[in-house]
Amino acid sequence: xxxxxxxxxxxxxxxxxxxxxxxxxxxxxxxxxxxxxxxxxxxxxxxxxxxxxxxxxxxxxxxxxxxxxxxxxxxxxxxxxxxxxxxxxxxxxxxxxxxxxxxxxxxxxxxxxxxxxxxxxxxxxxxxxxxxxxxxxxxxxxxxxxx
Amino acid sequence: xxxxxxxxxxxxxxxxxxxxxxxxxxxxxxxxxxxxxxxxxxxxxxxxxxxxxxxxxxxxxxxxxxxxxxxxxxxxxxxxxxxxxxxxxxxxxxxxxxxxxxxxxxxxxxxxxxxxxxxxxxxxxxxxxxxxxxxxxxxxxxxxxxx
Numbered sequence: 459x460x461x462x463x464x465x466x467x468x469x470x471x472x473x474x475x476x477x478x479x480x481x482x483x484x485x486x487x488x489x490x491x492x493x494x495x496x497x498x499x500x501x502x503x504x505x506x507x508x509x510x511x512x513x514x515x516x517x518x519x520x521x522x523x524x525x526x527x528x529x530x531x532x533x534x535x536x537x538x539x540x541x542x543x544x545x546x547x548x549x550x551x552x553x554x555x556x557x558x559x560x561x562x563x564x565x566x567x568x569x570x571x572x573x574x575x576x577x578x579x580x581x582x583x584x585x586x587x588x589x590x591x592x593x594x595x596x597x598x599x600x601x602x603x604x605x
Numbered sequence: 606x607x608x609x610x611x612x613x614x615x616x617x618x619x620x621x622x623x624x625x626x627x628x629x630x631x632x633x634x635x636x637x638x639x640x641x642x643x644x645x646x647x648x649x650x651x652x653x654x655x656x657x658x659x660x661x662x663x664x665x666x667x668x669x670x671x672x673x674x675x676x677x678x679x680x681x682x683x684x685x686x687x688x689x690x691x692x693x694x695x696x697x698x699x700x701x702x703x704x705x706x707x708x709x710x711x712x713x714x715x716x717x718x719x720x721x722x723x724x725x726x727x728x729x730x731x732x733x734x735x736x737x738x739x740x741x742x743x744x745x746x747x748x749x750x751x752x
Contacts, residue, residue, distance in 0.1 A: 489666075490669050490670045491670065492670075492673055493673060493682055507684070514684075514687070515662065515669050518662055518665070519633075519638070519662045520637070522660070522662050523638065523639075526638060526640060535640055537642070537654070537661075538661060538693060540661070540690065540691045540692040542689065542690055543687065544688040544689075545686065545687035546687050547687075
C-alpha cells in the first residue's frame with residue numbers, strides 16, 4: 459500500500475496504455491457529449507476535425523482508469539478536490555494508443571486533517587506518434603502511513 | 606444558431622437538471638474510476654465519505670451533457686482546448702438532483718483563425734440542497750457568424 463509518505467516529489471508512475479474504439483468514442487459521447495464530431499463519423503469528416511474524435515471528458519476518464527490501475531488502486535486514496543489546467547492538446551481518434559504518465563510534483567501534509575496529505579501531480583497522455591493529447595495538473599488526497 | 610457574437614460576457618444559461626442513480630454511479634466508475642467509494646456501496650459506507658459517491662469525472666460528464674443539451678447543441682461549437690480549475694467541492698450521491706449553470710465571462714476573437722473566437726465561462730452544478738458540487742472555468746471555441 460502506497461501512503462502519502464511514499465508519494466514523494468519527482469516520483470514517476472508509468473501507467474500503461476489504452477486504445478478507444480470508434481464504438482466506444484461514439485458510445486461515451488452519445489451519453490455525455492453528443493456533439494456531431496464526437497458521435498457521427500460522417501458529420502465529423504465534414505467538420506474542421508476531419509474525422510471522429512473522442513470527447514475530452516472521455517479522454518480524461520480513460521486517463522483516470524490508467525491512473526487507478528497503475529497507482530491509485532494500490533494507494534491510500536481519499537479522493538480529489540479537483541484538477542487544474544486540463545488541456546486537450548490534440549484530437550484523440552479511434553484506435554489511437556494512449557499512454558499515461560503521472561509525475562508527483564508536490565506533497566504537503568494537511569494542516570487541518572492530520573490523517574492525510576495533498577499530492578500535486580503532472581498528468582500526461584501521449585498517442586502512438588508521441589503527440590501529447592492531454593495534460594492536467596492533478597490534486598489528490600492520500601492517507602498518511604499509520605503510526 | 607448561436608455564434609461567437611451571441612455569446613457575450615454576462616450571458617447566463619440555465620441548463621436544467623440531471624439525477625444519477627446508484628447503478629449509473631457504479632457503472633461509470635467500474636469502467637473509468639474503480640475506487641471502492643465509487644463502486645462498492647458497502648466499502649463506501651466504511652470510507653470517510655460514508656456512502657457511495659460519484660466519480661468526479663462522472664460529475665463533469667453529466668455537466669457536459671447538460672451544457673450540450675442546454676446550449677452547445679444550438680451553437681457553432683468548435684470544441685475546447687481545455688478547462689481551468691475543475692473543483693469537486695462536495696460529494697455527489699445517488700439520486701442527488703444536480704442543476705447546471707453556465708455564465709459567459711469573456712469572449713475574445715481568435716488572432717490566428719478569423720473564423721472563430723474563444724469563450725471563457727464559469728460552470729457550476731448545485732445539488733437539491735443548494736450545495737455547489739462542481740465548479741469549472743471553461744474554455745470553448747465557437748464559430749463566428751458568417752458575413
